[in-house]
Amino acid sequence: MSLSAKDDRLRAPEGKRTMTVSTHSSPGHWQTKQDYDAYKEELTEKMLAMIESVYPNFRKMIIHMETGAPKAWERYTKRSNGYVGGFPQITEHALFGSLSHRSGLPNLWLCGDSIFPGGGTIGATVSGIHCARSIAPGLFVL
Known part of the structure; x- marks a missing residue:
């Protein structure tokens, strides 16, 4: 989870901030369109719930939310299956x-x-x- 600086006007208007939240997941969750859509929704809900366990009422503060998943990442970065970060860091x-x-x-x-x-x-x-x-x-x- 990362948050734009309070004075960053390139990412959000005055008085607002942009937050990016991401996680890694298994490619097996994203194979079919049906699985993709269902898991995207499930994972979004899990992430929001986890944030709210630390920041209660977080959802009420959201003005606009974009949800991405591996196929979007693949489209924009040209990384097969939306992989990030090269080899797993083990x-x-x-x-x-x-x-x-x-x-x-x-x-x-x-x-x-x-x-x-x-x-x-x-x-x-x-x-x-x-x-x-x-x-x-x-x-x-x-």
């Missing part, structure tokens, strides 16, 4: 188990949320920095 894929920016093939370098050090804006950016430093050593000094 011990096997973390730190020294991560994929290296060095592909092992001449002139092919890798960066992004599936490459060491991993997901998120910072992790993906750092993977790009590692990659750039390997391509042009000495050129990128931070």
Whole structure:
């Protein structure tokens, strides 16, 4: 759950804030249109109920709500099945188990949320920095 800054006028008008709430789920829940629609509704309800367990009457404060699910994410990000964050961040894929920016093939370098050090804006950016430093050593000094 993330909330826009109080003074952010790009995401919400004065006196209002934008909130984004997300979770991960199994791809098996989203296979058919019927399952997709039903699970989207069920998961939305579960998430709202969980928020209200901490912030009572939360729903009464909602002015507008957009609900997305994996197919929407797939459409806008081009990630198969709406997957996010690269490989699952489990011990096997973390730190020294991560994929290296060095592909092992001449002139092919890798960066992004599936490459060491991993997901998120910072992790993906750092993977790009590692990659750039390997391509042009000495050129990128931070």
